[in-house]
Amino acid sequence: MPPTPSTNKVPAAKMVRGGRAKSISMHDDAKDFTPTQTGFTSILPAPSSKADPAPLLEESYKSFRLNCLQLIDSRRFHYLVMLVLFVDFFGNCVAVSFTSTDNFVKYGGTARLFSSVFTGLYAMDMLLRVMSLRGGILRNAASTGDVVALVCATVALGGRFWKADNVKNVVITEGDWVDKYKLEHKYISNQIEQYVTAVYCFFVAIRIVLKPPARTFSKKLHKYANHDNLRISMASLRTSIRRIPGITAVAVETMEFDLTIVCGRDEGDMSREELMQFLQKALLYRPKDLSANAFLAHLRDIDAQSAHTVYGAYDVVKSTFRHWSNQKLDLALTMVVVVVFACVTPALAYFLSVITDQAFPRSVYSTAIPDYVESNGMLKMFTRITYKNETKDENQKIQYLPFVPEKSLWTGIAAVVGVSVPFIVCDYAMGYFQSKMISKATQRLQQSLLRVILHKPTKFFQERNDGDLNNLFQSDIARVNAMWQAVFWNLMQPVVSIVIGFGYLVYFEPIIGIMSFSYAAILITSGPQGLASEKSQQFGKKNAFVGAEFQNTIACQKVVRAYEMQLPLQTKFAASIRVLRVAQFAKDFWSGIVQIYIESAMFIFVSVMTACLAIKVYHGNITAGDFFSSVTLLGRVSTPVTVLGGFMRVAIGNASSLQRLDELVVGAEHIIDVEESEDAKMPTLPRMRKALTLSHVSFSYSNNDDNIPVLNDISAVFKQGEYVCVVGPSGCGKSTLLSCLMQFQDINAGTITMDGMDVKMYSKASYMHQTAVVFQNGGILNGTILDNIRYGRVSSSDEDCIEAANAAECDGFIRLLKDGYNTILGQHGTVHLSGGQVQRVCLARALVRKPSLLLLDEATSALDFETEAHIVTTLEKLARTCHVTVVSVTHRLATTRGADLILVMHRGAIVESGTFSQLMHEPKSLFADMMQHCVDSTSSDDTSEEIPLLENVHSMHMVDRANFIDDTHRALTDFQQALDLRVDDHGEVSSAWKTRLRSASRGPTNNTLLQTTLSARHSEDDGMNDQDSFFVM
Structure with missing residues (x-):
């Protein structure tokens, strides 16, 4: 029997959508979805001896709604409805375009009948959708617009029946004049079904x-509800794995190898069961300072990432105008020129x-007559030209139009030739504004990115490698x-051009204009754009990966030359290039198909519309x-529509680059401005005169309660x-402590004070102004x-810089260089x-700041002993003569002999402090044991002598491993529960899709095997334990 429902809540599951984290909590009254034999999912309520019929009916209704939504969103049903819509549109379009108001009655009845049958299918589809989604249908613009369009199309269909053509009821009324010369009246017929049908086609x-x-x-909703069939x-x-903080390259490679083994493939989607099997293995390789829950928290947005929509044409346009928004004047002038x-x-x-209606003749009569004037009896051609200004009024009396x-001929010719002037001027103006706007926008984007x-x-x-960041600036911006x-x-x-052209066509010939605009809208929004966008994004990722490998x-x-690694690296790179070539071919091919599709379809469209116009002339x-x-206008308007295909190709091919830049840049500058503004409002921290004090400082890389702190109660x-x-x-927290002193990390607890003043209460910039840092790799800039x-x-x-160089003892060798300081x-x-x-040189850069606090992050670890000794001597002298507090993080114990204070850290805490002499003579000193181990490792290779400290550390390590197993098991269970909870675009859960985890319905999980697996792996590791290295001389 399933367990009795309780009133407790399942822990909230967090999802990342569109850059914003949203959370939901699932109550236990939400039911679990399980597969049925029908292929859909049903809700199985918990059996009870005294079941209330009302909840059972409610659950049945929810199951019915879910089944209905899955039915109408299924591939077969969806494409059936799309096919019916296209047949309905195409049939009515042909009936309207190839007829006139006089003979449309022959086809109007048949068209109305088929449209009525099709509308019944539309109504059933929409009824099921509204019943399934209820108020949720209004959360999406496309769904809401689809409802409105169906209502308008139904009203138009009713208008077709109301205004149906009927030859028995034809009524012709005399209207206004045909033209401004008032020679003939307009005659208006009440047979207007053709126009109503054109409106119906539009909707x-x-x-x-x-x-x-x-x-x-709507597919997202039942996809998240049916969590057992999730595809990740x-x-x-x-x-997501590569972005986990602190993850090593070896761990990533091992996890990817395990992923391939578990799934049996390198690409594609994985099931829920495959994901859980992989996570059981992946948790073994997580960073030591990262708890299981914190590790899994970085993977909880995998579904959101896989379902995240890549940039399409709309997103590209929206982003482009956002980047151009700071050039409002140029943009307005450009729009005027374009119009x-x-x-x-x-x-x-x-x-x-x-020219055609006024200058061209109505008729030309030519005949040959004998020439009686000439004696040779030759024939003479007689031509009579009747122009269109000669017409007859209602009384059949010849009238000449004014x-x-x-004159009309030369006026028309002058106008046709004259329009080339604004065409050329506007073309050049657009070229100027295009160059100006894009250059400014590119400059602003480059500055913003940096x-x-x-x-x-x-x-x-x-989380981001150098190749990816370099690719952003070099490739993506281009x-x-x-x-x-x-x-x-x-x-x-x-x-x-399309809007104005079709607008004029609608005004000039409404039916042709409406049909043309509707066809163009369908053409532009259909086709393989989605597939092409996906291929473009795949190529962008592979290109960035290959670039990083090359760099x-x-x-x-x-290293490559020293170990003769040229051949294996070339082989590996060739394999990556082959994958990239396939991705590039797919991107270019499908981008080209988009343009070919639009061009060919538009050519057919113009041919069909020309035929329709010819029939109307007839x-x-x-x-x-x-x-x-009209033919000229169609030809000119079809060209911009075809050009849009070129835009779709370029946009799809480069949308992934714009998306990567937008994800990094958009909104970030505003946040930076706000932070700098708030920091500027804070008081300035006075220069240090006495001491920098750390009081009970604690820090961890995650806010989870069970996360092990990296720094624990540091004073x-x-x-x-x-x-x-x-x-x-290694790993005791030295570099993390330095990061907190550099303000790279915000501490979780405790205080950092300078002369008794809490640095958090003062401007961060004022603290950094009196702080200087020298890193291990120096950091030389171009x-x-x-x-x-x-x-x-x-x-x-220049004098300040030379003075700093003298203090760093680098002035001597600099002046020996050919160009000296230059x-x-x-x-x-x-x-x-x-x-x-x-x-x-880097030390001189630090000293030119005239700092009160100088921080060194393994600044001498890459140097030889002699050079290291000289620099350490320089630092000791600077500390005493320049009144600079020098804090050096190092694993080279030899550099600590002249230190005023040595802080010994272990497991995130300071366990010993004192001078070199004090620590060496202190009983059971960790520093002395480290020093002794250093001496032993450098003087002899014999490792038979055991170090008591290492035994203690090994014992503590075994306890940590037991905690590691328990933490992993608990985190995996929580992750399974969180995986079942999925949210929609607004972070809300429809009541129809709520789920509840019931262990009885699922049966035993694989997590019960986890502790055995972990214990076995760790016991194997214990046999190969080589004792952690605490230092390197």
């Missing part, structure tokens, strides 16, 4: 456009109509620039001038002018030596400095 076309996105929205993207899971340019085509069509054909990246926290650079040109030339100008190979070229509905004018005092060394085994030193304080003079360093460097020389 059917809207439904064809809106129905696919409406289905996409393997690519999304890999991306004038778009009016050229209707003006050309109008003047062609004038226009002169010759600014945002430079303000990112340390965690960001741990592709976005090309796409912006396509937006200007292939979207903005064509769209305005890494070049950066490690010394029936006398339009004149020859109207025909030539220390760094007096002014002291040289302090922080030592300890530029001269003088520039690199001046980066420490931009306002420094020697170029970095990627464009003209000389190669040794490691010690680079570190001294």
Whole structure:
């Protein structure tokens, strides 16, 4: 029997959608979905001896709603409805376009009958959708628009029956004059069904456009409800794994290997069961300082990532105009120029109509007559031309219209030639504004990108590799620039031309105009754009990966040559390039198919519409001038529609680049401005005079309660002018402590005070102004030596920089260089400095700030002993003579002999402190044991002597492993429960899709095997335990 429902809540599941985290909590009254034999899912209520019929009816209704939604969203039913819609549109379009108001009655009845039958199917589909989604249907614009379009189409169908053509009821009334010359009256017929049918076709076309996105929205709901059939993207899971903070490359490679073994494939989707099997293995390789719950928290948005919609045409346009929004004047002037340019085509069509109807003759009569004047009896041609200004009134009396054909001819010719002037001027103007706007937008994007990246926290650079960031600036911005040109030339100008062209066509010939606009709308929004977008995004990811591989190979070229790794690396790179080639072919092929599809379909459309116009001329509905004018307009308007295909191709090919940049840049600058503004309002921290004090400082990389803190209750005092060394085994928290002192991380508890003043209460900038840092790899930037030193304080003079160089003892070797302080360093460097020389230049950069606190992060670990000794001596002298507090994090214990204070850290806490002499003579000193181990490892390879400290550490490590197993088991259980809870776009759960986990209905889970598996793996690891290395000399 299933357990009795309780009143407790299942822990909230968090989902990430559109960049915003949303959470939901599932009450126990939500039921579980399980598969049935019908292929759908049903809700199985918990059996009870005294079941209340009302809840049972409610659960049955929920199950019915879910089944209905899955039915109407199924592939077969959806494409059946789409096929019916297209047949309905195409049939009515042909009936309207190839007939006139006089003979439409022959086909109107049949068309009405089929449309009535089709509308019944539409109504059933919409009734089931509304009943299933209820109020949720209003949350999506496409779904709401689809409902409105169906209502309007139904009203139009009713109008067709109300205004149905009937030859027995024809009523003709005399209306206004045919033309301004008032020679003939207009005669208006009450047979207007043809026009109502054209309106009906328009709303059917809207439904064809809106129905696919409406289905996409509703599919998410039953996809998340039927959690047992969830499909998770393997690519999304890999991306989430790489972004876990602190994850090593070896761990990532091992996890990906396990993922391939579990799923039996490298790409595609994985099931829920496969995901849980993989997580049981992946948790073994998580970072030691990351709890199981924290590890799984980074994977809980995998579904959101796999279901996240890639940028389409609409997103590209929206983003483009957002980037151009700071150029409002230029954008407004551009729109004016584009509108004038778009009016050229209707003006050309109008003047062609004038020439055809007024200048061209009505008839030309030519005959041969004998020439009686000439004696040779030759024939002479007689030609009589009747122009269209000669007509008859209602009394059959010949009248001459007040226009002169010759004058109309030259006026029309002058106008047709004259429109080329605004065409050329506007074309050049658009070129100017396009170049100006895009160059400014690109400059702003480049500046924003660098600014945002430079303000990112340390965690960001741990999650993103250098190749990915370089690809953003070098490749993605170039592709976005090309796409912006396509937006200007292939979207903005064509769209305005289409709107004005079709608007004139609707005014001139309503039926042809409505049909043309409806067809163009269907054409533009259909086709393989979605597939092409997906291929483009896949190519972008693979391109970034290959770029990172190439950059890494070049950066490690010394290692490659030393170990003769050229051949294996070339083989590996060739395999990556082959994958990239396939992805590029798919991207280019499907992008080209999009344009080919639009071009071919538009060619057919123009041919069909030309035939329709010819029929209307034959029936006398339009004149020859109207025909030539309409054909010209259709030809000119079809060109922008085809050009839109080019835009779709470029947009789809480069949308992934714009999406990556937008995800990083959009909104970030505003946040930076707000943070800087708030920091500027805080008081300035005075310069340190006494000491920097840490009081009960704690820090962890996650806010989870069960996460092990990296720093635990740290208390220390760094007096002014002291040289302090922080030592300890690897992973004990030394670098994290330094990050907190550098304000790279915000502490979770405790205080950091300078002369008794809490640094949190003062401006962060004022604290950083009196702090300097020297890192292990130095950090030389492109530029001269003088520039690199001046980066420490931009306002420094040349004399200040030289003084700092003297203090860092690098002035001597700098002056021996050919160009002295103007020697170029970095990627464009003209000389190669040794490691010690680079570190001294970096030290000079730190000293030019005139800091009160100098932080060293393994600054001498990469140097030889002699160079290291010289730099340590320099640091000790600086601390005493310049009254600078030097805090050095190091694993080279030899550098601590002259330190005023040594802090020994272990497991995130300070376990010992004192001078070198004090710590060496203290009984059972961890520092002394570390030093002794260092001496033993350098003097002899004999490892038979056991170190008591290591035994204690090993015992503590076994306890940690037991806690590790329990933590992993508990976290996996929570993750399984959280996986079942999925939210819609607004972070809300429809009552129809609520689920409740019931262990009895599911049966035993695989998690019961986890502790056995983990214990077995850890017992194997214990046999191979090689004792952690605490330091390196």
